[in-house]
Structure formats: C-alpha cells, structure tokens
Amino acid sequence: MIFMKKIQLFALLCLSAYMGDVQAKHVIDSIKPQKPISQRVAPPDSLSLNTSLREGLLQLKDDNKALKYDKKWLEELSNRSLFPLMQSDVENTPAGTVAYDELTTEVLKERLARLDQKTPFHIEYNPILENVIKNFLKNRRSSLQRLMNISQYYFPLFERELIKNQVPKEIKYLAIVESALNPKATSRMGAKGLWQFMYYTGKMYNLEVNNYVDERSDPERSTQAAAQYLKKLYSVFNDWDLVLAAYNSGPGNVTKAMRRSGGKTNYWNLRPYLPNETAGYVPAFLATLYIFEYAKEHGFQVEKRENVFFETDTVQVKRHISFKDIGEVVGMNEQEIEFFNPAYSLNIIPYIEGKNYGLRLPVEAIGKFVNNEDIIYAYLDQEASKREKPLPEVVSAAQAKSSSKVTHKVKKGETLGRIASRYGVTVNQLKKWNNIRGNSVKTGQRIVIHR
Secondary structure (H helix, E strand, O other), X not given: OHHHHXXXXXXXXXXXXXXXXXXXXXXXXXXXXXXXXXHOOOOOOOOOOOOOHHHHHHHOOOOHXXXXXXXXXXXXXXXXXXXXXXXXXXXXXXXOOOOOOOOOHHHHHHHHHHHHHHOOOOOOOOHXXXXXXXXXXXXXXXXXXXXXXXXXXXXXXXHHHHHHOOOOHHHHHHHHHHHXXXXXXXXXXXXXXXXXXXXXXXXXXXXXXXXXXXXXXXXXXXXXXXXXXXXXXXXXXXXXXXXXXXXXXXXXXXXXXXXXXXXXXXXXXXXXXXXXXXXXXXXXXXXXXXXXXXXXXXXXXXXXXXXXXXHEEEEEOOOOEEHHHHHHHHOOOHHHXXXXXXXXXXXXXXXXXXXXXXXXXXXXXXHHHHHOHHHHHHHHHXXXXXXXXXXXXXXXXXXXXXXXXXXXXXXXOOOHHHHHHHHOOOHHHHHHHHOOOOOOOOOOOEEEEEX
C-alpha cells in the first residue's frame, strides 16, 4: 500500500500542470500516507466494540468532505447511454457530405497538419475523416461534452499507464471510441470494459474473470493490460495507425488486408480490405482526437471536477462483503460503490485466501471504513449468525454421503458407461475421480466411486 501511495504521489506531481497547482496540492495532501491503524487515534465517529453493534452501526456519521461529494457528477459518470451511440457512429460512417459551416475544409486541413506534427499518428486530411469530424460536431455535441467531463476521472490513470509502457498518451482517446468511458460496457461479441477486452485476450494479460470478479471492468487492471497489448502490437506493426486497426479487428485481419491490397501498409489504402467496423474505427478515433484537442475552438467548456482518479484509495477486505453492507457503513448508495468498483460482477467483494480483492472508495470514505473495520466485520458476523442453518441431520447425511466410497474391479466387457449407470454416477465423474484421460478401461482395473 505504501508503494502504491508513492506511485500516486509521483503521478500527481507529473499531472500538476494538467490539474492546476492548487488542485494538485489538495489531492497530494489528501493521499499522504497515514499512521498504521494500530497507531491511529479513533475519530469521534469511530465505534467501540462494547457498543451495541446494530445501534452503533447506525450511529456512524459521514465525513464533512464526503457530504460535499458531487452527486450530479457521479450520476453522469455512471451514465451508460453513450456506449450504444458511439458503437453506432463507428459502424455507420456518413455516406454523403456532411454540411457544417462552422468548420471549413481549409481550417480543418491546417489543424490536422498541426496534429500530425505533434502526434505519432499519420493524421492527413481525408474527405472521409472530414465527414466523420463534422458529423460528430453536428450530431453528437452533447455526448462529446459529457465525455469530456467524464474523461477527467479516467485520463490521469490512462496517461500514467500509457507513458509507463511507452505508448502515445493520445491513445487515451481510444477508450472513448471503444466504450464511451463505461467500465461496464459489453459489446455484442462479448468484449467488455473500458478497453473492450474479449475473454481470451483478457486472460492473455492476466485479467481475472470468474463469477464474482471481471477485471476487464477494472479501470486500473484493464488499462495496464491495454497498454501492454498496444505496446506488443506496435512491436509487430511498427505503425500506430495499424496498431489501432489491429486492436479493433485483430492482427490477423490487418495482415489479410495487406495481402489482399497487394502489400500496402498505409491505413487508408488498407481500409477497403478491412472489416466494416474497422473501416469506421480509425476515423472515429482520429475525429475524437481532433475534437478533444480543439475543444476550446469549437466552444466546448469542460467543467472542472474535484474528484479525479487519484483522489481514491483502496483497502483489502478481510471477509466476503456486499456493496449494500459497505454503503450502510460509509453513507454511500450501491450505485456509487459500483462506480468505484466496477470489476465486481455481483456487487459483492469476495474474500479468498491469497487473493488481493480490494475496495476502492473516495479517500474520505476509505478512512471511515478503515477506522471502523472491527465493528463492521463484527456486525456482519453477527448478522450471518442469525441466518437459518441446515439441520444437524441434514449436514450429517451429506457428510456421510460425501465420505462414502467404493472400489469397483472392472470385469471383462465392462465400459465406463455401464459402470457409471450401475452406481448412479456420470462417466465424467468416474474419469475425474480416477484420473482417466481416455474413454476406455482395462479388465482388472480398480475404479473408485464416491457415493
């Protein structure tokens, strides 16, 4: 945890120009390492274990800073309506000429040329790109404004991981095209999260996916994986435009397009040979890059927010705990907690020995949780003890059944299917219990059956 604090402090110092000196100082002060829990003096809202657990829990009061938390902004951050709109724009590139008098072709050419000089992408004027930019400005203005506001929470994190992996920081705009900055976004093909990882690609980069946890939706873990994957793609293609195409459609589709085009390597020359979605993908990215970089020139006004990603902190949970229980303690609703912890699929943080499942909350709320950990867990244990448990005879019968096993000696002509049918079990169970790889058994072989 101390190591993570140091990383956060370093990142914040680097971001001071982005956030403003006053705001940066405020954030740095807010995440300074605190004394170990054992050395802290309990605040007035901390509870004693001698207090009635239920009554004491209800007496917990929120921190004054937390009371100022921007509820409206949280609703905006949690809004999931932008993802289908972005998907539609990527898949449906405007066919005709889009009329938008506020931006002339000459001005656009000049601005694209300036972007081309300061980014590693090949940003050249193209009528297709012009149409996409004008379509976004004309028909998606409110959506873009909202995305600019939301980006303040995620972009510092994205930039930190991209720079660390030597990936252009402008790649941060890719998450807008991929997910509209919705960590819970799920595509029709099953890709998920801010960076839209498919299951197998996520597993390649050690993103855990199980009934409780889907790290494809975790902002930090998925961004780390995306940065590593993008870096790997660049080592293959050595061209960031092709990296974008490969990220969307897969490296294989890009190399197929090269073959079909007769060996061309410029994205715009490959575009007719790429899948339809990818054909609109790179223009959508470049259009987003242009609009965000020239936001002021197009009249966008980004509202500065107090809460950015680095003003949150994590604590490792010591037992299975639900968002509902957490919310009752720290004075937040489940939607708020879900926003900060999108990787947990069932709104439950599991506890598994050896796993580092953590709870992320604003720094003010984390302090309140940590200072009251003992009473929180004691209360949860008390509530769990009240639940109806299986009758002793049911437990005993189940234990007896699970512990009972027999050994069967295979007779001539017997098969796994016949043996399984005799004992009322499945073939797969027999194979698992006896480490049988194939589907055949030998006469005289001893088979263990659990009953």
